[in-house]
Amino acid sequence: SQTIHQWPATLVQPVGSPLSLECTVEGTSNPNLYWYRQAAGRGLQLLFYSVGIGQISSEVPQNLSASRPQDRQFILSSKKLLLSDSGFYLCAWSDPGGTTNYGYTFGSGTRLTVV
Amino acid sequence: AQSVAQPEDQVNVAEGNPLTVKCTYSVSGNPYLFWYVQYPNRGLQFLLKYITGDNLVKGSYGFEAEFNKSQTSFHLKKPSALVSDSALYFCAVREPGSYGQNFVFGPGTRLSVLP
Numbered sequence: 001s002q003t004i005h006q007w008p009a010t011l012v013q014p015v016g017s018p019l020s021l022e023c024t025v026e027g028t029s030n031p032n033l034y035w036y037r038q039a040a041g042r043g044l045q046l047l048f049y050s051v052g053i054g055q056i057s058s059e060v061p062q063n064l065s066a067s068r069p070q071d072r073q074f075i076l077s078s079k080k081l082l083l084s085d086s087g088f089y090l091c092a093w094s095d096p097g098g099t100t101n102y103g104y105t106f107g108s109g110t111r112l113t114v115v
Numbered sequence: 116a117q118s119v120a121q122p123e124d125q126v127n128v129a130e131g132n133p134l135t136v137k138c139t140y141s142v143s144g145n146p147y148l149f150w151y152v153q154y155p156n157r158g159l160q161f162l163l164k165y166i167t168g169d170n171l172v173k174g175s176y177g178f179e180a181e182f183n184k185s186q187t188s189f190h191l192k193k194p195s196a197l198v199s200d201s202a203l204y205f206c207a208v209r210e211p212g213s214y215g216q217n218f219v220f221g222p223g224t225r226l227s228v229l230p
Contacts, residue, residue: 006158043222044205090158094218103149103207104218106158 002027006091006107013114019064019078021110023091026072031093033074034104035066038088050074051096086114117142119208119221127227128196136191136224138180138206147209148189150180152202153223159205165189176200196228 006023013019025031035047046059048066056066063082067075074091091107118141128134140146147166151159163174170182180191189206206221 042203044220088156092159103147103161103164103209104159105161106151108158109156111156 002093002105004091004093004105004107006110008110009108010111011113013081013112015083015114016080019076019081019085019112021076021089021091021112023074023076023107024072025074025093028072028093028095030071030096032096033068034092034094035074035076036090036092038090038109044090048076081114083114086112088112117146117208117210117217117219119206119219121204121206121221121224123224124222125225125227127229130198130228130230131195134193134196134200134226134228136204136206136226138189138191138221139187140189140206140208141187142208142210145184145211147211148180148182149207149209150174150178150189150191151205151207151220152176153205154202162191162204198228198230201226201228 003026033050036044037047038044048056048058050056050068053068053071063085064078089110089112092104094104120139122137126136149164150162152162153159162178163172163180165172165182173179178191178193180189182189203223203225205223207218209218
């Protein structure tokens with residue numbers, strides 16, 4: 001079966017420090033991968049998605065970047081964090097063929113607090 | 116472009132009473148529809164989906180939803196609410212044959228079940 005791992009679960013970082021959040025998927029090949037941010041426990045904002053290694057699409061211009069160095073690995077990064085980067089970050093994957101559940105499967109999330 | 120609306124930010128219901136969380140959508144053609152639930156500081160969990168077939172779909176934890184094509188709705192229901200059902204609920208839509216990022220989430224509805 002497919003599983004998705006996201007870490008760390010919580011992170012407190014000072015303003016101006018770098019960031020690296022990692023997400024990996026097991027049990028599937030060539031998944032579509034996504035990074036979302038959720039502010040104040042409400043709506044989901046799609047930040048990045050990837051349909052293959054090295055292929056990253058950005059939905060929102062911001063202080064963050066994403067990379068996909070391996071088929072099932074998706075990394076969210078920042079060179080210098082801002083206070084406004086605080087939030088709950090969620091990784092998700094979907095089957096590009098649309099035949100596995102048809103929907104998205106989410107990781108457990110990372111609570112990032114920038115201080 | 117597809118879209119999803121959840122007209123209620125908050126739904127309050129007494130334990131043991133029936134609950135309804137509303138969702139309407141706009142999409143070209145026949146949609147794939149989903150409900151997800153999110154507990155505090157956790158990722159989204161899949162509840163149920165409508166792909167095709169019977170308009171009434173049953174999901175996890177006793178939830179069900181009815182697809183109404185004429186009203187373009189996919190309301191989430193449960194006959195008897197539990198305090199443990201208190202969470203944030205997201206409706207989502209995907210166009211058949213669409214892959215990648217074409218999965219749209221509603222803004223979320225916070226359900227509070229009062230003891």
